Amino acid sequence: MGRVYNFSAGPAVLPEEVLKEAADEMLDYKGTGMSVMEMSHRSKAYDNIIKEAEKDIRELMNIPDNYKVLFLQGGASQQFAAVPMNLMKNKKAAYIITGQWAKKAYQEAQKYGEAVAVASSADKTFSYIPDCSDLDIPEDADYVYICENNTIYGTKFWTLPNTKGKDLVADVSSCFLSEPVDVTKYGVIYGGVQKNIGPAGVVISIIREDLIRDDVLPGTPTMLKWKTQADADSLYNTPPCYGIYICGKVFKWIKKMGGLEAMKVHNEKKAKILYDFLDESKLFKGTVEKKDRSLMNVPFVTGDEELDKKFVAEAAAEGFVNLKGHRTVGGMRASIYNAMPIEGVEKLVEFMRKFEAENA
Numbered sequence: 001m002g003r004v005y006n007f008s009a010g011p012a013v014l015p016e017e018v019l020k021e022a023a024d025e026m027l028d029y030k031g032t033g034m035s036v037m038e039m040s041h042r043s044k045a046y047d048n049i050i051k052e053a054e055k056d057i058r059e060l061m062n063i064p065d066n067y068k069v070l071f072l073q074g075g076a077s078q079q080f081a082a083v084p085m086n087l088m089k090n091k092k093a094a095y096i097i098t099g100q101w102a103k104k105a106y107q108e109a110q111k112y113g114e115a116v117a118v119a120s121s122a123d124k125t126f127s128y129i130p131d132c133s134d135l136d137i138p139e140d141a142d143y144v145y146i147c148e149n150n151t152i153y154g155t156k157f158w159t160l161p162n163t164k165g166k167d168l169v170a171d172v173s174s175c176f177l178s179e180p181v182d183v184t185k186y187g188v189i190y191g192g193v194q195k196n197i198g199p200a201g202v203v204i205s206i207i208r209e210d211l212i213r214d215d216v217l218p219g220t221p222t223m224l225k226w227k228t229q230a231d232a233d234s235l236y237n238t239p240p241c242y243g244i245y246i247c248g249k250v251f252k253w254i255k256k257m258g259g260l261e262a263m264k265v266h267n268e269k270k271a272k273i274l275y276d277f278l279d280e281s282k283l284f285k286g287t288v289e290k291k292d293r294s295l296m297n298v299p300f301v302t303g304d305e306e307l308d309k310k311f312v313a314e315a316a317a318e319g320f321v322n323l324k325g326h327r328t329v330g331g332m333r334a335s336i337y338n339a340m341p342i343e344g345v346e347k348l349v350e351f352m353r354k355f356e357a358e359n360a
Ligand SMILES: *Cc1c(COP(=O)(O)O)cnc(C)c1O
Pocket: 010, 074, 075, 076, 077, 078, 101, 147, 149, 150, 151, 171, 172, 173, 174, 192, 195
């Protein structure tokens, strides 16, 4: 079997060009006579790789000088703890619960202080984004927390919450680099890269400098204190070297494709093809409120569990893989990240039409 159309929510599809380049450089990275996997993270060659990666993501996201870019480990899930440990001066924070990942972050924060759920869409299985224009944010909250794109449920904050002056912390794991972003609206932006940027094992945290402090919660592990890594340019210990190298290649690929403006156009085009079909289909239905639809993760159902199963199996046999919905919600989910080509979505819709005709 050749390459499939991989609709996995993560780890997910990467640009073929990037994979080929990495393959070419596998045995001998630029005349060093070794793979990046075998290289000291203190070497000149590696120093260039990580510096260039940082330079490129700064350029892509237009990251102001007063924000640090940290390449970390532990996945997004470890930042669920790092966020309160580094930011909870007053031991209080406001959380907006729009799905499993936000809920996990909220539960983790409760270990370190008072995490207050100021809004939630749990009442309708997280199928929408609550109105966050006038929330009851505690006076002494250290930050307001969101999961900006809900990977499992397929919703996205198209308007950021009114934080009433508090710093916004956003988990952007599944929408990282999918469209332009105004970094100045956030205190912290972070995400695991395995959804839209690179291989699992790297998490990128973009943090405003004044939020990188020495006075973290007592007991904070050295490795979870952002200042440790900020002071060492992400090289306090051995970083996930190979993963960062691939991320760097993906940054170059996005730049070549025209940057985040072009990514947005590309992603809107793909999502429209799929959503337009779901809106006209008599068999398949999207599961979230239209105004809150994600460009990255598109969940849908037939309304019949057996038919869903049949669809997933037949699709896989045709080379459209990983369309099964998250184990907690069932149905289907097509994740159509940056690296998913338009043809992948067009062909998927073609297949869905055929399946619909055969199963009407
Ligand atoms: C996948 C995902 C996570 C968890 O990431 P890990 O790297 O596995 O810890 C957290 N948040 C969001 C939004 C995700 O999509």
